[in-house]
Amino acid sequence: MSLQFHQYLVRRKYRRLFSRKKRTKPGPKGPSEPLIRAIVELKRRNRDFGCPQIALIISKSFSIDIDKHVIRRVLVKHYYPESGGGGPSWPTFLGHMKDSLWSVELFRCESRIRLKSDWQLVVMDKFTRRLIGLVVHTGDVDGIALCRMINQIISGKEPPRCLSSDYDPLFEYHRWQANLRILEIEPIKSAPYTPISHPFVECLIGTIRREFLDQTLFWNAVDLGEKFEAFQNCTTTAVFMLRSRV
Numbered sequence: 359m360s361l362q363f364h365q366y367l368v369r370r371k372y373r374r375l376f377s378r379k380k381r382t383k384p385g386p387k388g389p390s391e392p393l394i395r396a397i398v399e400l401k402r403r404n405r406d407f408g409c410p411q412i413a414l415i416i417s418k419s420f421s422i423d424i425d426k427h428v429i430r431r432v433l434v435k436h437y438y439p440e441s442g443g444g445g446p447s448w449p450t451f452l453g454h455m456k457d458s459l460w461s462v463e464l465f466r467c468e469s470r471i472r473l474k475s476d477w478q479l480v481v482m483d484k485f486t487r488r489l490i491g492l493v494v495h496t497g498d499v500d501g502i503a504l505c506r507m508i509n510q511i512i513s514g515k516e517p518p519r520c521l522s523s524d525y526d527p528l529f530e531y532h533r534w535q536a537n538l539r540i541l542e543i544e545p546i547k548s549a550p551y552t553p554i555s556h557p558f559v560e561c562l563i564g565t566i567r568r569e570f571l572d573q574t575l576f577w578n579a580v581d582l583g584e585k586f587e588a589f590q591n592c593t594t595t596a597v598f599m600l601r602s603r604v
Contacts, residue, residue: 389432393422397429398437409433458519459484459546461559462508464499464528467571467582476579479507480566482559484522489562490515492586494579501533508537522546524556 389397393416400412407415409426416424461484466475477499481490491511495503521543523529529545538545548556570589576582 389424389428393420393424394432394436396420397432401433401437459522460490460518460520461522461556462529463524463556463559463563464504464526465563467567469576469578469582476582479504479511480559480563481508481511482562484558487558487562489590492566492583492590494583494586496579499528501531504528504531504534505537508534512541517541517543520544520546522548522556524548 397412397416400415401407409429413424413426413429416422416429460481462479462481464477464479466477468475474496477495477497478492479495480492482488483490493507493510495507497503519542521538523545525547528534535545570586574582574585574589576585
């Protein structure tokens with residue numbers, strides 16, 4: 359009897375917490391028509407501006423405290439329908455960019471023997487999810503080191519037409535951008551403040567951490583590179599055997 363009474367109290371508690379209550383007064387009104395026109399016109403003239411930047415400009419220009427999510431809802435309703443649906447979908451874009459769109463990401467790994475950290479640059483094919491290469495660098499990463507790492511990965515391969523990266527300041531180096539222009543590679547940025555817009559390479563990094571880095575001891579960058587190459591060859595062979603059986 360006591361257990362049933364306790365379950366009744368629990369159900370009543372959550373029913374009172376999450377039940378819909380009747381509104382006694384109308385909710386807050388949305389942005390006014392002049393404000394909506396200002397937001398849409400600002401986005402139309404500056405297509406590269408994101409919602410946080412537009413919200414900051416509106417607040418400084420009109421002294422109106424407006425949230426970036428309100429800007430996003432206004433643009434979805436009043437701006438993007440005029441652009442014909444915003445272009446092709448993401449899967450369609452990936453299909454058109456087959457073998458020509460790579461993703462690049464830089465992450466740090468810790469050595470359990472030396473108690474020092476090394477940087478790793480990983481590049482993968484966006485469409486096939488194929489690992490293009492991985493380079494290890496010891497020490498701080500600057501523009502020269504970043505260019506050396508990407509050139510080492512691309513060496514001997516057909517470079518892609520586009521290279522996708524996030525908004526890490528390391529990918530804003532002048533030498534990095536000049537190196538991409540020399541290689542005739544167009545840089546593509548993921549959506550700002552949206553980690554799920556760069557998911558495939560992030561999942562790959564998680565797999566490398568769980569299945570390789572967390573179970574391997576290495577002395578230096580050379581030792582790590584050799585062991586990772588062996589791990590990559592074993593993984594490729596296992597995937598090929600699995601596909602051949604299917």
